[in-house]
Amino acid sequence: MAVNKKKHWYDYLWIWSIIYFALGFFNILFAWLGMIDFILPLIFAAVGGNKWFCNHMCGRGQLFWVLGRNLKCSRGKPAPKWISSKWFRYGFLIFFLTMFGIMVFQTYLVFSGAGTLRKAIKLFWTFRVPWKWAYNGSIFPDWVAQFGFGFYSLMLTSTLIGLIVMVLYKERTWCSFCPMGTMTQGICKIKAKKGNET
Amino acid sequence: MRKAVNDIDICVACGVCANQCPRDAISIFKGCYAVVDAGKCVGCGLCEKACPAGSIKVLEVENGSK
Incomplete structure (x- = not known):
């Protein structure tokens, strides 16, 4: 952030990024909160035709900036x-969407009774890491927790990839291939094109 | 004159350049790409330094346009 700029509340959303991973460490059900970062950018793009989320509210992008710069x-x-x-x-x-789909399918397997809840997270879609402490049962059925483990894995993996490219290259190199960013820009481009035609 | 010029085919519209610009000369056009207001741009290069896609560059331009 440039020196003279006025700070807004949303300039501190990088703290939310850290809180998110901390909460999921203790209770995996908090992983569901990550859906906010999934749905909100799409709403901004589909309704507003803008990338305001990426531009101002992305806690992850801000975290890379804070750490990197x-x-x-x-x-x-x-x-x-x-x-x-x-x-x-x-x-x-x-x-990324394929992996998301597989994760949803695994959740479905637990929902239907064909699979059992695995208290582990998967890093880089490959390495299984035990995460037992983050779930000891709740009022929710098992599939809710299964989705939590899956979604948390996805969030942590993508943040780790982002951190690696942050260290190696520019602070926000992640943004240049972030799936959410690609999706929202794609939606915005289609909307802008349609707006020009009519 | 040196001004920031953006290659809109490469731009990912992340908005880091706009956040960095000390003159508020950059805006993200409809979530598609960054647009530089050449009238405000002083060619400081903060945007170029921040751009993760390498799409925005400070170049020698004539009369504020390429």
């Missing part, structure tokens, strides 16, 4: 061109 944890070097190329952005979006 303010705490100097980023090399600040330009990222390779292919990272922000269209094929990689849309390819990553498709991959």
Whole structure:
């Protein structure tokens, strides 16, 4: 943030990012709160035709900025061109949505009784990490917790990827291939085009 | 004159440039890409330094437009 700019309440949403992961560490049901960051950008894009969420409210982007720029944890070097190329952005979006779909399917298996609740999170869609302490039963059925574990895995994995590219390249390199960013920009482009035709 | 110029085909509309601009010369056009107000831009290069996609660059331009 430039020096003279007035600070708004939403400039501190990077704190929310940290709180989110802290809450999910103790109780996985809090992972559901991440749906806010999933749905809100889409509402902004679909209704308002803007990327106001990305531009001002993204706690993750802000966190990368705070760590990368303010705490100097980023090399600040330009990222390779292919990272922000269209094929990689849309390819990553498709991959991400596929993984999201698989996660929802696993939740469905637990819901239908065909699968059992696994108290673990999966990092980088590969490494299973025990996460037993975060759930000891609740008033909700098991599938609610299963979704929590799955969604938390997704959020943590994408943040870790973002942190890696933050260190290696520019602070907010994640933004250049963030699936939410690609999706919302895509929606905005379609809306802008339609607006021009009519 | 040196001004920020944005390549709208590469721009991901993340808005970091607009957040960085000390002159509020950059806005995100309909969530599609960043637009630089050449009248306000002083060519400081803060946006270029922040841009994760490498789409915004400070270049020599004539009469404020490319």
